[in-house]
Amino acid sequence: MKSTISIACVATLAGLAAAHNSIISPCPRYSPFGLQCPAVPAGQTADGDINAPISSVQLGYSQPLCRFTTPFATPSATWTAGQSVTIKFNPNAVSHSGGHCEFSMSYDGGKTFAVIHRELQYCFVGSKPAAVTNDVSVSSYTFNLPSDLPSSDKAVFAWSWVNASGNREFYMNCADVAIKGGSSTSYTGPQMVIANYQGYPTIPEFDGDYTTGLQYYTGAKNITVSASGSTTGGGSGGSAPPASSAPQASSAPQASSAPQASSASQATPAKVSSAAPGVAHTPQASSAPSAAAPVSSASNAASAPQSSAGSSAGGSTGACTSGLMQCSGTGYQICNEGVWSPVYSCGVGASCKGTDGHIYCGWP
Ligand SMILES: [Cu+2]
Structure with missing residues (x-):
C-alpha cells in the first residue's frame, strides 16, 4: 500500500526533524519530486515516501532494497561509462548530521550492488558539524562513472545512506539507467554496505565520532557485476552477506506493512520520543x-x-x-x-x- 503521501518526520525534543532526503536526479523509482521522471509503471503508485528511509531499527521495519522491485519502463537517464555525472538531492531535505553515502550500480535488477563512488562521514554536511544538525550544505555530488561500466539498458543506479544522527536508518533510492559502455563486460567494486537493516549490522548514532561504522566500508569485499546479470565475489567480510542472501522483497516487509500504517504510532507520540531522544522521525500516515x-x-x-x-x-x-x-x-x-x-x-x-x-x- 503506498499512499501517495505518507511519511512524516516527527520532531521531538529538539524540534528539528523533517523531510529526510532523496535524490531527484536521476529520477528514482516513482518519485513525485524527481526531475525528468519516466511514467510510473502501470499498477504502481507514485512514492510519497521517497524521502524516507527504507529501514529503521527503532521502528522495526525494512522494505526491499530500492523499495520497489518493478523498474521504470524507460530509463531515467542514459549515461556513458567514464562520463561525469551529477547526482542531485531534494532541495527540501535534511542532513541528519551527515553520515556515510554510497553510489552504486546493479546489473541484476537491483539485487546486488557494486559501489562506484563514496561520500563517507560527511555526506550532505561537507565537514564535521559542530553539533547535531539537520542543515544541508551539500545537495549534489558530481563524480566520474567508472570507465569500465558495462553497457546495459537496464542497469540500476542507487544512492544509499547511513545517517549520523536520528533514528538508526538506512536510506536507499534506485534509478533505472541505461549505460553506454565500452568493451568491458563487467565492473568490479566494493559491495554496497547495508546497515541498520533487518539481518544486517546496526551502525550506532555517531555522537560526534565520524569514524563510526567505517569498518564496514573499509572491510567491504569486492564484487564483480556483469552485463549478463551474474555476480561474483562479495561475501560476509564486510557488512554485507553474500549476494544470494541479500534481502529482497521476500524477506523484507513490504511497504504495506511498514509502520506508516500503524495508527499506534500516531496515537502514542510519547513512544516516539522515548525511542529516540533528540531528533526522531517516524513514518506515519x-x-x-x-x-x-x-x-x-x-x-x-x-x-x-x-x-x-x-x-x-x-x-x-x-x-x-x-x-x-x-x-x-x-x-x-x-x-x-x-x-x-x-x-x-x-x-x-x-x-x-x-x-x-x-x-x-x-x-x-
Ligand atoms: Cu529523516
Missing part, C-alpha cells in the same frame, strides 16, 4: 510538508481528517517549484510537477511545523 512559503495560518484545526492520505480544502493553488513543501493550516502541501497538491493532513493530534527547508508533522 501523513507526511512531510514543505517549505518555501510558510503558510497561511488559516485555521483548519477543525477539519483535520483522520485519514492520513486525506486532504482538506484550502491551501495554495497554482505554480510552485517541484519538491517544495509547505504547511497549510495544520496540514501540508507538496509541490508535484510544478503544481501544489491538495492539503494533506498531518494526522490526528499532529500539525505542520517548521520553516523553510525544515517542515514536518509534529506533536504539540
Whole structure:
C-alpha cells in the first residue's frame, strides 16, 4: 500500500526533524519530486515516501532494497561509462548530521550492488558539524562513472545512506539507467554496505565520532557485476552477506506493512520520543510538508481528517517549484510537477511545523 503521501518526520525534543532526503536526479523509482521522471509503471503508485528511509531499527521495519522491485519502463537517464555525472538531492531535505553515502550500480535488477563512488562521514554536511544538525550544505555530488561500466539498458543506479544522527536508518533510492559502455563486460567494486537493516549490522548514532561504522566500508569485499546479470565475489567480510542472501522483497516487509500504517504510532507520540531522544522521525500516515512559503495560518484545526492520505480544502493553488513543501493550516502541501497538491493532513493530534527547508508533522 503506498499512499501517495505518507511519511512524516516527527520532531521531538529538539524540534528539528523533517523531510529526510532523496535524490531527484536521476529520477528514482516513482518519485513525485524527481526531475525528468519516466511514467510510473502501470499498477504502481507514485512514492510519497521517497524521502524516507527504507529501514529503521527503532521502528522495526525494512522494505526491499530500492523499495520497489518493478523498474521504470524507460530509463531515467542514459549515461556513458567514464562520463561525469551529477547526482542531485531534494532541495527540501535534511542532513541528519551527515553520515556515510554510497553510489552504486546493479546489473541484476537491483539485487546486488557494486559501489562506484563514496561520500563517507560527511555526506550532505561537507565537514564535521559542530553539533547535531539537520542543515544541508551539500545537495549534489558530481563524480566520474567508472570507465569500465558495462553497457546495459537496464542497469540500476542507487544512492544509499547511513545517517549520523536520528533514528538508526538506512536510506536507499534506485534509478533505472541505461549505460553506454565500452568493451568491458563487467565492473568490479566494493559491495554496497547495508546497515541498520533487518539481518544486517546496526551502525550506532555517531555522537560526534565520524569514524563510526567505517569498518564496514573499509572491510567491504569486492564484487564483480556483469552485463549478463551474474555476480561474483562479495561475501560476509564486510557488512554485507553474500549476494544470494541479500534481502529482497521476500524477506523484507513490504511497504504495506511498514509502520506508516500503524495508527499506534500516531496515537502514542510519547513512544516516539522515548525511542529516540533528540531528533526522531517516524513514518506515519501523513507526511512531510514543505517549505518555501510558510503558510497561511488559516485555521483548519477543525477539519483535520483522520485519514492520513486525506486532504482538506484550502491551501495554495497554482505554480510552485517541484519538491517544495509547505504547511497549510495544520496540514501540508507538496509541490508535484510544478503544481501544489491538495492539503494533506498531518494526522490526528499532529500539525505542520517548521520553516523553510525544515517542515514536518509534529506533536504539540
Ligand atoms: Cu529523516
